[in-house]
Amino acid sequence: MTSASSGPPAGPPRLGRQPSTSQAELSHIALQLFIEHGFDATTIDDIAARAGIGRRTFFRYFPSKNDLPWGDFDSLLDRMRDHLHSLPAGLSLVEALRAAVIEFNRFPQEEVPYHRQRMDLLLNVPTLVAHSTLRYASWRQVVAEYAGQRLGVPEDSLQPQAIAWTYLAVSLAAYEQWLKNDDADLIALLDSAFELLDTTFDPRHDGP
Amino acid sequence: MTSASSGPPAGPPRLGRQPSTSQAELSHIALQLFIEHGFDATTIDDIAARAGIGRRTFFRYFPSKNDLPWGDFDSLLDRMRDHLHSLPAGLSLVEALRAAVIEFNRFPQEEVPYHRQRMDLLLNVPTLVAHSTLRYASWRQVVAEYAGQRLGVPEDSLQPQAIAWTYLAVSLAAYEQWLKNDDADLIALLDSAFELLDTTFDPRHDGP
DNA sequence: GATACTAATGACACCGAGTGCCGAATGGAA
DNA sequence: TTCCATTCGGCACTCGGTGTCATTAGTATC
Numbered sequence: 001m002t003s004a005s006s007g008p009p010a011g012p013p014r015l016g017r018q019p020s021t022s023q024a025e026l027s028h029i030a031l032q033l034f035i036e037h038g039f040d041a042t043t044i045d046d047i048a049a050r051a052g053i054g055r056r057t058f059f060r061y062f063p064s065k066n067d068l069p070w071g072d073f074d075s076l077l078d079r080m081r082d083h084l085h086s087l088p089a090g091l092s093l094v095e096a097l098r099a100a101v102i103e104f105n106r107f108p109q110e111e112v113p114y115h116r117q118r119m120d121l122l123l124n125v126p127t128l129v130a131h132s133t134l135r136y137a138s139w140r141q142v143v144a145e146y147a148g149q150r151l152g153v154p155e156d157s158l159q160p161q162a163i164a165w166t167y168l169a170v171s172l173a174a175y176e177q178w179l180k181n182d183d184a185d186l187i188a189l190l191d192s193a194f195e196l197l198d199t200t201f202d203p204r205h206d207g208p
Numbered sequence: 209m210t211s212a213s214s215g216p217p218a219g220p221p222r223l224g225r226q227p228s229t230s231q232a233e234l235s236h237i238a239l240q241l242f243i244e245h246g247f248d249a250t251t252i253d254d255i256a257a258r259a260g261i262g263r264r265t266f267f268r269y270f271p272s273k274n275d276l277p278w279g280d281f282d283s284l285l286d287r288m289r290d291h292l293h294s295l296p297a298g299l300s301l302v303e304a305l306r307a308a309v310i311e312f313n314r315f316p317q318e319e320v321p322y323h324r325q326r327m328d329l330l331l332n333v334p335t336l337v338a339h340s341t342l343r344y345a346s347w348r349q350v351v352a353e354y355a356g357q358r359l360g361v362p363e364d365s366l367q368p369q370a371i372a373w374t375y376l377a378v379s380l381a382a383y384e385q386w387l388k389n390d391d392a393d394l395i396a397l398l399d400s401a402f403e404l405l406d407t408t409f410d411p412r413h414d415g416p
Numbered sequence: 417g418a419t420a421c422t423a424a425t426g427a428c429a430c431c432g433a434g435t436g437c438c439g440a441a442t443g444g445a446a
Numbered sequence: 447t448t449c450c451a452t453t454c455g456g457c458a459c460t461c462g463g464t465g466t467c468a469t470t471a472g473t474a475t476c
Contacts, residue, residue, distance in 0.1 A: 224423025
């Protein structure tokens with residue numbers, strides 16, 4: 001629904017009328033409006049008008065207003081899935097996941113401010129906070145798949161699911177800190193969050 | 209909004225017109241309808257009609273349709289907060305949290321089927337899955353408060369937040385398993401989920 | 417018992433998100 | 447030019463949620 005990395009697939013030479021806009025463009029326009037006037041104060045009509053399309057047409061590009069800030073998330077997921085499976089077999093499961101999750105959240109310097117604004121919306125606007133849960137589910141699915149495979153157990157059993165949930169949890173905790181501090185480094189925060197996971201639940205470490 | 213354990217406060221003798229229903233009653237009626245016809249197929253009008261109140265009146269008892277299955281969650285949170293602070297100081301932080309979370313999810317035998325149906329909706333109906341995130345935030349807040357206190361750091365700093373997120377994550381993983389299996393024991397599942405947390409992130413344990 | 421006050425109710429109108437339907441517009445292919 | 451595929455956009459509708467306000471049902475006061 002949100003996937004398909006752009007660029008013509010070069011297969012069938014394109015039939016029928018051309019689309020008058022794109023997911024990426026709408027997402028971009030909407031993000032601007034959200035930042036300018038707030039998420040709730042921005043209506044679909046506003047976005048459609050700004051994009052020069054009809055309201056009805058908007059819903060052919062995005063299934064809901066809530067999906068706008070996510071843009072094309074599915075292709076990011078594909079990248080993470082690939083990355084996971086390309087990791088050296090020498091890594092333990094937790095090492096592999098840690099590496100992949102950190103890699104997943106690495107963005108080119110110039111995209112960082114953009115990414116920050118998106119995440120600011122996603123983690124602070126209640127409607128979006130709620131809706132994002134559904135996207136996180138796909139993310140967890142990728143992690144659980146890999147964990148299940150590595151552990152040799154069904155991906156929907158307790159351990160892979162718990163692991164997937166936990167990595168999501170830790171990532172979100174790191175993101176929250178990142179957003180609270182203008183010049184914080186996301187990667188460093190993720191790293192120390194994963195570190196905490198080890199020390200906090202290390203049975204040798206018995207207090208406080 | 210959803211708090212206040214029932215029973216007349218016995219203070220001022222009650223003034224003005226009597227409420228014609230209650231949160232608990234509406235929640236109960238709604239749950240029945242949700243199970244019978246599905247969440248999405250049940251409209252507010254259906255619920256209001258069944259309860260014999262006007263549509264407008266419904267929204268004076270619940271802020272949204274999504275809040276119906278939660279009933280009075282805030283008073284449960286109060287209980288957990290109290291329970292946490294009444295735990296013996298000898299327990300380590302992780303031990304205390306583990307105990308409190310498990311206690312939080314212990315229900316009287318006769319309420320279990322009811323609780324199961326509620327959780328089934330909350331974890332399977334997309335709208336509710338999304339909305340529930342907002343309730344989980346309050347739950348995490350309780351955990352983070354306690355953790356921050358125990359660790360002597362601000363409750364909104366990385367470690368308490370990561371811990372709160374993690375306990376939520378593990379609990380949800382256990383709940384998912386519980387719902388998948390008609391005769392599973394929630395407490396046992398929670399317990400082994402927490403166990404997994406220890407073993408998975410135990411630095412001594414280096415594979416697979 | 418009449419009156420004043422308080423609080424809950426419910427009707428009405430309104431908004432915005434999202435959907436089904438269908439004819440019109442726009443492109444490539446034959 | 448004709449045919450066909452695909453997108454567009456208008457219209458009407460449903461549903462969740464909110465603001466407003468008169469009405470109803472109680473309690474307290476005189």
